[in-house]
Amino acid sequence: MNYRNLALLTDLYELTMAACYFELGMFEPASFSLFIREYPPNRRYFVSAGLADVLSYLEELSFTPDDLEYLQKTGLFKKEFLDYLKKFRFTGDVYAIPEGRLFFSNEPLLEIRAPLIEAQLGETFIINALNLQVMIATKASRCFHAAWPRKLIDFSLRRTQGIDAGLKVARACYIGGFIGTSNVLAGKIYGIPVFGTMAHSFITCFQREIDAFRAFARVFPENSVLLIDTYDTINGAIKAAEVGREMNKEGKRLKGVRLDSGEMSELSQKVRKILRESGLTETQILASGGFDEYKIKAVLDGGGDIDSFGVGTKMGVSADAPYLDMAYKLVDYGGRPVLKLSPGKMTLPSEKQVFRFYSKGGKLEYDVIGLREDRFEGAEPLLLKVMEKGKVTLKLPALDEIQKVFLEEFSLLDEKFKSIEPSEERYPISVSPSLNHLKEEIITRIRKDELGES
Amino acid sequence: MNYRNLALLTDLYELTMAACYFELGMFEPASFSLFIREYPPNRRYFVSAGLADVLSYLEELSFTPDDLEYLQKTGLFKKEFLDYLKKFRFTGDVYAIPEGRLFFSNEPLLEIRAPLIEAQLGETFIINALNLQVMIATKASRCFHAAWPRKLIDFSLRRTQGIDAGLKVARACYIGGFIGTSNVLAGKIYGIPVFGTMAHSFITCFQREIDAFRAFARVFPENSVLLIDTYDTINGAIKAAEVGREMNKEGKRLKGVRLDSGEMSELSQKVRKILRESGLTETQILASGGFDEYKIKAVLDGGGDIDSFGVGTKMGVSADAPYLDMAYKLVDYGGRPVLKLSPGKMTLPSEKQVFRFYSKGGKLEYDVIGLREDRFEGAEPLLLKVMEKGKVTLKLPALDEIQKVFLEEFSLLDEKFKSIEPSEERYPISVSPSLNHLKEEIITRIRKDELGES
Numbered sequence: 019m020n021y022r023n024l025a026l027l028t029d030l031y032e033l034t035m036a037a038c039y040f041e042l043g044m045f046e047p048a049s050f051s052l053f054i055r056e057y058p059p060n061r062r063y064f065v066s067a068g069l070a071d072v073l074s075y076l077e078e079l080s081f082t083p084d085d086l087e088y089l090q091k092t093g094l095f096k097k098e099f100l101d102y103l104k105k106f107r108f109t110g111d112v113y114a115i116p117e118g119r120l121f122f123s124n125e126p127l128l129e130i131r132a133p134l135i136e137a138q139l140g141e142t143f144i145i146n147a148l149n150l151q152v153m154i155a156t157k158a159s160r161c162f163h164a165a166w167p168r169k170l171i172d173f174s175l176r177r178t179q180g181i182d183a184g185l186k187v188a189r190a191c192y193i194g195g196f197i198g199t200s201n202v203l204a205g206k207i208y209g210i211p212v213f214g215t216m217a218h219s220f221i222t223c224f225q226r227e228i229d230a231f232r233a234f235a236r237v238f239p240e241n242s243v244l245l246i247d248t249y250d251t252i253n254g255a256i257k258a259a260e261v262g263r264e265m266n267k268e269g270k271r272l273k274g275v276r277l278d279s280g281e282m283s284e285l286s287q288k289v290r291k292i293l294r295e296s297g298l299t300e301t302q303i304l305a306s307g308g309f310d311e312y313k314i315k316a317v318l319d320g321g322g323d324i325d326s327f328g329v330g331t332k333m334g335v336s337a338d339a340p341y342l343d344m345a346y347k348l349v350d351y352g353g354r355p356v357l358k359l360s361p362g363k364m365t366l367p368s369e370k371q372v373f374r375f376y377s378k379g380g381k382l383e384y385d386v387i388g389l390r391e392d393r394f395e396g397a398e399p400l401l402l403k404v405m406e407k408g409k410v411t412l413k414l415p416a417l418d419e420i421q422k423v424f425l426e427e428f429s430l431l432d433e434k435f436k437s438i439e440p441s442e443e444r445y446p447i448s449v450s451p452s453l454n455h456l457k458e459e460i461i462t463r464i465r466k467d468e469l470g471e472s
Numbered sequence: 473m474n475y476r477n478l479a480l481l482t483d484l485y486e487l488t489m490a491a492c493y494f495e496l497g498m499f500e501p502a503s504f505s506l507f508i509r510e511y512p513p514n515r516r517y518f519v520s521a522g523l524a525d526v527l528s529y530l531e532e533l534s535f536t537p538d539d540l541e542y543l544q545k546t547g548l549f550k551k552e553f554l555d556y557l558k559k560f561r562f563t564g565d566v567y568a569i570p571e572g573r574l575f576f577s578n579e580p581l582l583e584i585r586a587p588l589i590e591a592q593l594g595e596t597f598i599i600n601a602l603n604l605q606v607m608i609a610t611k612a613s614r615c616f617h618a619a620w621p622r623k624l625i626d627f628s629l630r631r632t633q634g635i636d637a638g639l640k641v642a643r644a645c646y647i648g649g650f651i652g653t654s655n656v657l658a659g660k661i662y663g664i665p666v667f668g669t670m671a672h673s674f675i676t677c678f679q680r681e682i683d684a685f686r687a688f689a690r691v692f693p694e695n696s697v698l699l700i701d702t703y704d705t706i707n708g709a710i711k712a713a714e715v716g717r718e719m720n721k722e723g724k725r726l727k728g729v730r731l732d733s734g735e736m737s738e739l740s741q742k743v744r745k746i747l748r749e750s751g752l753t754e755t756q757i758l759a760s761g762g763f764d765e766y767k768i769k770a771v772l773d774g775g776g777d778i779d780s781f782g783v784g785t786k787m788g789v790s791a792d793a794p795y796l797d798m799a800y801k802l803v804d805y806g807g808r809p810v811l812k813l814s815p816g817k818m819t820l821p822s823e824k825q826v827f828r829f830y831s832k833g834g835k836l837e838y839d840v841i842g843l844r845e846d847r848f849e850g851a852e853p854l855l856l857k858v859m860e861k862g863k864v865t866l867k868l869p870a871l872d873e874i875q876k877v878f879l880e881e882f883s884l885l886d887e888k889f890k891s892i893e894p895s896e897e898r899y900p901i902s903v904s905p906s907l908n909h910l911k912e913e914i915i916t917r918i919r920k921d922e923l924g925e926s
Contacts, residue, residue: 024635024657026656026657026659026660027629027635027638027639027655027656027657028629028656028657029627029629029630029654029655029656029668030654030655030656030659030666030667030668031654031668031669031671031674032668032671033656033668034668034670034688034692034695035670035671035673035674037691037692038674038687038688038691038692039677041691044677048673048677050673085660088656088659088660089656092659092666094695134677138671138673141630141671142629142630143635145630145631146629146630146632146634146635146638147635149630149631150633150634173483175481175482175483175596175600176595176596176599176600176603177599177600177603177795177796177798178600178633178634179604179632179633179634179637179789179794180600180604180632180633180634180635180636180637180639180640181478181481181597181600181634181636182634182636182637183634183636183637184481184600185481185634186634200483200484200485201481201483201484202480202481202482202483202484202487202542202543203478203480203481205480205484205542205546206480206539206542212484212546213484214483214484214485214486214488215485216485216488216489217485217486217489217592217595218801218802218812219489219504219592219801219802220489220492221812222802222805222810222811223493223498223502223588223802223805223810225921226921226922233492233496234492237492237496238488238491238492238548241488241548248812248813249812249813249918249923250813250923253922253923331795332795335633335789335794335795336794337794340789340790340791340794341631341785341786341789341791344631347672347673348672348673348676348677351676351677356676356677357676358672358675358676358702358703359702359704464703467679467680468680468681468703468704469703469704469707
């Protein structure tokens with residue numbers, strides 16, 4: 019995607035508020051904090067993903083003459099403000115939890131400090147990028163957990179919500195433990211391994227199913243995964259096995275078969291038997307069709323004999339939780355820490371840090387959300403400075419490195435927080451005494467000033 | 473979005489199948505049909521949307537040297553095939569139900585006839601584009617139905633699944649009856665009216681809430697919608713009314729207030745009373761925060777006194793149905809009509825047409841899915857030829873025109889199919905005798921040839 023021309027990809031109010039700040043001369047530094055209020059159903063952790071896009075966006079953010087002409091035509095903005103936008107660049111600092119790390123509800127994933135307008139203007143894009151990618155990396159990690167040690171491939175592109183989602187989903191699910199994607203453009207852009215089999219249309223193009231199998235095996239002798247459910251899965255497996263034996267005679271090997279419908283636990287066992295009886299012990303069984311963490315678990319609990327899963331739509335849109343309760347809130351303006359009191363939406367004031375504590379065995383034990391300047395011995399501060407004065411300061415790791423970060427930390431999280439089922443377990447998080455104190459102080463002040471309470 | 477470089481935005485199997493067809497010399501014309509198998513929960517119709525993107529994509533589809541270099545590096549493709557891709561263009565015909573029209577389950581929304589590889593290759597993008605936009609236009613129409621005659625504005629951009637979705641959602645919900653969007657880029661690209669209010673951060677930037685209200689009203693005297701729930705909604709309404717009275721004295725008018733949290737039925741009545749008592753009879757109440765068709769209905773049924781709704785996340789991701797069961801299936805190859813028998817996924821063979829029958833009063837009465845060459849007196853054929861030999865042949869209507877098409881046809885659909893609640897009602901659809909006959913013929917042939925039945 020091209021991030022050079024996304025300045026207008028924003029809610030109108032970001033620009034009207036900015037115009038107001040401009041006219042009132044409100045240019046003091048502001049701090050905003052991004053966090054997720056509540057866990058979606060059955061989740062008890064989040065996987066950080068999407069930071070790379072946010073940093074590119076902030077580095078490139080500027081208004082084209084075309085953009086300014088459109089804004090002028092809306093009739094909402096004065097010339098002086100449009101002149102200001104003409105030279106607009108983001109010059110602030112960003113702290114963030116790196117991609118691949120685990121984090122928990124109410125923990126700041128990202129904090130921005132910049133002159134008020136600069137810190138405000140990116141809100142819409144920043145939430146858009148992080149909401150999607152954290153949601154998908156988290157969903158993918160649940161599939162990874164349910165399927166382990168079996169392999170997972172992203173098959174979601176046709177039903178991701180748009181093409182940008184198609185790319186970001188491929189990247190985010192790779193972070194969350196997938197081994198590859200069917201999405202060729204994601205393969206090209208991100209260097210993710212690409213995988214593919216064949217569609218039912220390939221089978222129906224041929225007079226007979228076995229003709230289709232033979233044709234594909236001839237063109238891709240090293241890479242044939244035959245789709246066997248077009249007419250009848252067992253019948254298809256028998257034909258695939260026949261083609262597999264023919265390949266063996268020529269010194270080739272049938273890489274796999276794909277099941278795409280029906281009751282997979284039983285079917286996969288029967289198909290395995292057919293393959294074994296033909297001596298095709300290395301031929302893999304790939305299953306696809308409506309899989310997510312719940313169906314993976316159900317099919318495996320039912321005795322499914324499957325080597326890998328093509329996981330599509332339900333992962334690609336995070337179907338059971340298609341959005342996060344993610345917010346980007348002002349926490350400090352001009353050195354004055356602030357918060358909002360709206361029911362169910364209260365925020366933590368000031369610039370913060372998340373401190374992670376480990377057990378003696380190296381496992382994740384608990385987190386403390388504190389003020390940025392808090393210090394706790396033996397704790398790891400999770401937010402790193404990733405951008406200073408508008409320039410990226412932390413070398414962004416390669417995607418494989420990010421996946422490694424995830425795999426490593428996920429292995430250190432207690433199983434009870436990884437369960438895909440409903441549970442009352444919550445990872446232990448507390449608020450530091452200094453942050454709590456500040457929050458209470460501000461609430462008292464608001465109650466007095468705004469609501470007339472004493 | 474730039475559709476010139478989306479040739480690789482496809483599942484790898486589209487390309488491996490194409491390589492196979494190329495090597496086998498399978499260039500005969502194929503027909504594919506796109507349809508939605510099942511209604512998502514509580515839906516009983518769909519709104520056509522997304523065709524414009526599909527046609528742009530097909531017109532522009534080509535492989536860049538960069539794309540071909542990547543494909544070559546995968547090691548999967550022979551030079552001859554890559555040379556073929558170098559000159560690849562889509563040269564086929566497309567029939568489709570125009571945007572804004574209503575259609576129903578199993579009805580072909582789009583049919584493509586082209587040399588096999590050309591007809592196959594676009595599958596992933598075509599489903600991606602239509603799945604999202606039909607889903608959102610349909611969801612939006614449900615919000616429109618629940619809110620009517622109140623106005624709806626798209627507030628979803630921050631939590632749409634990516635930036636392409638952000639744009640397509642703004643367009644699709646406009647088709648489905650929304651009056652505008654907060655998404656400035658969508659406003660610029662599609663000419664959709666843009667709307668905005670203010671964020672909580674705007675309020676908290678100021679020492680006091682009323683300072684924020686006064687500042688905004690001064691900069692936007694014609695366009696101030698004040699957000700009143702940052703600390704306490706009733707308290708905020710009293711302050712907004714004070715600012716409204718101040719504006720009246722200067723000959724200005726407070727455009728509106730926005731509620732964003734709390735129990736909206738009761739709150740909106742109380743806020744209305746406060747506004748009325750201040751003589752602010754023209755000041756509108758806009759409600760936002762977790763709205764979809766269900767919450768709109770609940771708040772209005774509860775006596776909510778609201779003029780317009782900002783509808784965000786749940787519409788923008790179609791939260792209760794975040795994907796459609798949309799498929800793109802081969803229905804004819806080389807003059808041989810085909811289908812697949814996979815359990816629950818059987819298809820209708822051959823090129824088709826949808827015939828719409830109207831009652832004497834002009835209401836939608838029933839549809840017949842038939843063969844393309846079927847003729848029914850008094851019926852309207854819904855699929856129009858929109859592309860011939862790779863060139864768009866039907867002038868694409870402006871977005872306002874498409875919305876009019878929707879509004880007109882939606883008014884002709886019986887209320888029982890529009891209900892947002894669960895219901896057993898289904899719009900009457902039948903399959904023509906000639907299509908049914910063809911389908912039975914092919915099933916008999918497959919049972920005999922593939923499954924050895926007699």
